[in-house]
Amino acid sequence: xxxxxxxxxxxxxxxxxxxxxxxxxxxxxxxxxxxxxxxxxxxxxxxxxxxxxxxxxxxxxxxxxxxxxxxxxxxxxxxxxxxxxxxxxxxxxxxxxxxxxxxxxxxxxxxxxxxxxxxxxxxxxxxxxxxxxxxxxxxxxxxxxxxxxxxxxxxxxxxxxxxxxxxxxxxxxxxxxxxxxxxxxxxxxxxxxxxxxxxxxxxxxxxxxxxxxxxxxxxxxxxxxxxxxxxxxxxxxxxxxxxxxxxxxxxxxxxxxxxxxxxxxxxxxxxxxxxxxxxxxxxxxxxxxxxxxxxxxxxxxxxxxxxxxxxxxxxxxxxxxxxxxxxxxxxxxxxxxxxxxxxxxxxxxxxxxxxxxxxxxxxxxxxxxxxxxxxxxxxxxxxxxxxxxxxxxxxxxxxxxxxxxxxxxxxxxxxxxxxxxxxxxxxxxxxxxxxxxxxxxxxxxxxxxxxxxxxxxxxxxxxxxxxxxxxxxxxxxxxxxxxxxxxxxxxxxxxxxx
Amino acid sequence: xxxxxxxxxxxxxxxxxxxxxxxxxxxxxxxxxxxxxxxxxxxxxxxxxxxxxxxxxxxxxxxxxxxxxxxxxxxxxxxxxxxxxxxxxxxxxxxxxxxxxxxxxxxxxxxxxxxxxxxxxxxxxxxxxxxxxxxxxxxxxxxxxxxxxxxxxxxxxxx
Numbered sequence: 001x002x003x004x005x006x007x008x009x010x011x012x013x014x015x016x017x018x019x020x021x022x023x024x025x026x027x028x029x030x031x032x033x034x035x036x037x038x039x040x041x042x043x044x045x046x047x048x049x050x051x052x053x054x055x056x057x058x059x060x061x062x063x064x065x066x067x068x069x070x071x072x073x074x075x076x077x078x079x080x081x082x083x084x085x086x087x088x089x090x091x092x093x094x095x096x097x098x099x100x101x102x103x104x105x106x107x108x109x110x111x112x113x114x115x116x117x118x119x120x121x122x123x124x125x126x127x128x129x130x131x132x133x134x135x136x137x138x139x140x141x142x143x144x145x146x147x148x149x150x151x152x153x154x155x156x157x158x159x160x161x162x163x164x165x166x167x168x169x170x171x172x173x174x175x176x177x178x179x180x181x182x183x184x185x186x187x188x189x190x191x192x193x194x195x196x197x198x199x200x201x202x203x204x205x206x207x208x209x210x211x212x213x214x215x216x217x218x219x220x221x222x223x224x225x226x227x228x229x230x231x232x233x234x235x236x237x238x239x240x241x242x243x244x245x246x247x248x249x250x251x252x253x254x255x256x257x258x259x260x261x262x263x264x265x266x267x268x269x270x271x272x273x274x275x276x277x278x279x280x281x282x283x284x285x286x287x288x289x290x291x292x293x294x295x296x297x298x299x300x301x302x303x304x305x306x307x308x309x310x311x312x313x314x315x316x317x318x319x320x321x322x323x324x325x326x327x328x329x330x331x332x333x334x335x336x337x338x339x340x341x342x343x344x345x346x347x348x349x350x351x352x353x354x355x356x357x358x359x360x361x362x363x364x365x366x367x368x369x370x371x372x373x374x375x376x377x378x379x380x381x382x383x384x385x386x387x388x389x390x391x392x393x394x395x396x397x398x399x400x401x402x403x404x405x406x407x408x409x410x411x412x413x414x415x416x417x418x419x420x421x422x423x424x425x426x427x428x429x430x431x432x433x434x435x436x437x438x439x440x441x442x443x444x445x446x447x448x449x450x451x452x453x454x455x456x457x458x459x460x461x462x463x464x465x466x467x468x469x470x471x472x473x474x475x476x477x478x479x480x481x482x483x484x485x486x487x488x489x490x491x492x493x494x495x496x497x498x
Numbered sequence: 499x500x501x502x503x504x505x506x507x508x509x510x511x512x513x514x515x516x517x518x519x520x521x522x523x524x525x526x527x528x529x530x531x532x533x534x535x536x537x538x539x540x541x542x543x544x545x546x547x548x549x550x551x552x553x554x555x556x557x558x559x560x561x562x563x564x565x566x567x568x569x570x571x572x573x574x575x576x577x578x579x580x581x582x583x584x585x586x587x588x589x590x591x592x593x594x595x596x597x598x599x600x601x602x603x604x605x606x607x608x609x610x611x612x613x614x615x616x617x618x619x620x621x622x623x624x625x626x627x628x629x630x631x632x633x634x635x636x637x638x639x640x641x642x643x644x645x646x647x648x649x650x651x652x653x654x655x656x657x
Binding site: 355356358359361376409410411413415416419421422425454455456457458459460461462463464465466467468469470471 | 500502504505506507509511513520522524525527529531533534535538539540541543550552553554555556557561562563564565566567568569570572
């Protein structure tokens, strides 16, 4: 008897494909949803059924409660997996699913709301004995009170909106003289973006590492951790490389951090899979940053070292099953390292890129896992998150997974649009990365300006032209866009060979 | 003749079938790449015992190339894009490369359809047909068979 009658996956791209794989293995029929822009997308053919849910604009499709709930009703689904992003941390959507008689695969609505409020989450964690960054999270939000609090917190400090994220309404302030103006502009931004200008102040931790703890809790209150992940290599608050175990932790520090993660989840009344994020400062102190009340993008590294399937565990918990294992049975073996492949253009300030996927060659080999939502013929649009795939390597130890990932990235080819592949290779091969000397400013410190790509060597140009020549006349399968490919040489124009 | 631009660098290339197989000339360097397509857009190049995998795909005028772990974009420059665009709009047909005129298919006063063969210029032992950029009447023909022409020179005007 499968856990659910039918599972609707309220997401797109690689995570929708990944969730569908586990559901299929568990014998649960699946439903994909797709916007008009995603009609031909890989995820829309990864499930047993696929339902169109409206226009490309996410607000009217992937973020529409009404469209998603009616797709579930139409197909007879009894559970909804939100993936990550979109509605995955929306407490009101979790409630709406429950009210519609559907199981939301994730924690209940009030847990999302509690942890989505930085002020409340900080206080809850402090009360539970989880270390928080020294700061101010009081209810008195008058400018004068915040200015006085800022003076006692010390500089540099960071002003953060209590609700919201993505760097909006956030400022690092270095001197008391700049505080009033920074606060005013944070308030304006937060009010505009999140409709709330409540602020918290935190001491700015210099050169921190980002280390997070994967937690798992069932409906009976049993709460476990699945060790940590280090995600210090980031770009504009967006993670780029993630690994486990972290090269920064001693076994004592690891035990403390994981225990803090479990304490945080318990304090939140957490149910299902979640992640407690911490900052680790250079002196070895860690502080609660926030809790992500959903599956994380980087969950595969945890799966590789523990041998567990997090989506399966999520589904079991959502179906009301108690956890079938104890903490002592969860072991981490080896090392796993994930690289996020983004559609972004390093020569254009890392802005998202778009275009047709003309070639998509993903690496294979020992210790490799690739989660992807694109294939040859896919169209990458600017409507959605630019992450295309996750390339994950597993090894006996860190050096081996780095070696495997480095080789895998050198064999990964996505043609037709700009990607960060070159960047990923530079990062993974960087001596400071290999040495494990990481912090959240790693990319800014070590990569700096991207040197313009050199021109193709003449032998490569010759091979390319020969390749286009030999593939000509093979119809739609020839080396060109998947559909309606003209003779590749016809496009050479008036000066073609005759 | 194919003109390619890879960043600021220009390449001139010719691809032809010869008695010894496929011949590619890039910037005057002749090679005979042994290339096989193993999947759409994916190829293997063989050179002696060496085997090299690579990927190529075309999207309009852009050729996307994956070669030894790096991605390159080569843009094909059509004759209309390098300054003489205006002249083309007026129906001027210019030599794409240095070469010898081996055939003149039209005379002043002739009506030509768009795409009709107007001249044939031989360069690097390759014959290249120059075709009418638009339909119209030939106003002037500035060359005769056997003339050597320089790139950019207007050979035929069509109005």
